[in-house]
Amino acid sequence: MAIKIFKYSSIVLVTAVIFLSFLIPIPHIPALGDKARVLYYHVPMSWISVVAFFMSMVYAVKYLRTRDPQYDVKQYSAAELGFVFCILATATGSLWAKFNWGAFWNWDPRQTSIFILLLIYGAYFVLRASLDNYEQKARLSSVYAILAFVTVPFFVFIMPRVVDTLHPDPIVNSRGKIDMDPKMLYIFLTSLVGFTFLFLYMFQLKVKTEILNLKLKNSSN
């Protein structure tokens, strides 16, 4: 049931966002211009890749507590989807950077942090691929997911101290206020919700498939 709600509401919301993002005029922002519309697409991508990473950690903890294979499937699926959205965030971000900063990649703190997220996801899959025993695979990758999650917040504190960023302010900026045109804000929030639902729909689809896979494997043995 929930899967259908996510499916149809995400279809409606994302379609609406695609229309509105191109049609609604936005106030002029110096140095950004129309490129500011990227916000509707790029930010949800990075948001989802972080959410997926968090979900993966939560399911890892649950797996270690209960040893229920279902949680391992969820953990793995969240990580895989997170990886996909992380790649999308990197690709869209660097294309935007090419036209705004003049280079696809210039080691801006935010680019570096998405790069680290990519590395973590990559390392996680390499670890899973190199373990044969299913139970071991689930257990050790859960441990790694938790360990990696614990260290990521430090990055947020450290990077700005070492290099300056050119990245536009995050949505809620350092003064804790939301400085955005209200029209843009509404479209942005719609987009955020729409893409999150899309992510949840894809996540449930993936989990269903993997659980089916698991059941078939068990019945054939």
Next chain:
Amino acid sequence: MNSLYAFLETNDLYVVLIITLIIWIGIVLYLNRIEKKLNDLEKKGIKE
């Protein structure tokens, strides 16, 4: 390639369009992958 770059540099909106397309293609490719996996499972399930 250079003319494309020059075109995109002056027409910001098309950059956004390309980015939307990238996301769209990425999501479709991923859903396609899940579907392929489901099809394989279906076949395997029928065999047994």
Next chain:
Amino acid sequence: MKLYFQNTFEIFRKELKSEFRTKYVLNSLLMFVLISVSIIRFAAGDEKVDNEILTGLLWVTIFFASVSSLARTFIKEQDKDTSVALKLTTVIDSVFTGKLLFNLILSFITSFITLFLFAVIMNYEIKNLSGFIFFFILGITGLVIILTIIASIISKANNKGTLYPVLAFPVLIPLLVSIIHSTKLTAEGAETFSLYEEVIIILCYIVVVLTASLMLFKFIWED
């Protein structure tokens, strides 16, 4: 609790003993460091290498030297099938802390030798020596904690050698970035006190990582 410390100490002593019987890890670490420093020296030729770059190279050398040999303490148990015996006779967490202590000692020896070689061969100048050593010790401690817990994970996996840096690096980036930053500044003569925020961040990192490792180790060491 008393048994835990006792076991930790015993495992530490066992590691030391088996290491000093062959001196395998220590020797290979020292050779690795010596080779790296000479390669850097040859590459530099007659030119004076910038101090800033030398700080980076110092950490590159230490990172790869540690990655090349710190995993051995756990892989050894797996290869020789002694892990079952360890599991039967000791408190679980003490295996981790014992091996961590051993790796710490080993890394301190080799990294100070690396630092010495850099100073002698590459003319690496450190203006604020006490501050530099302080950050150096903090950095090595954090590095070794992560490398030890990752070593216990990869000892179960197939392609151990390549997997080690792949798994360790993403987790280590926050530490490496801040430690390279602060050692570079202290080498240029910055006051230790002016970098107190870095000290706090690095200390927090070490505490968090150590706690997480202690909590997670029993899940790794299960089978």
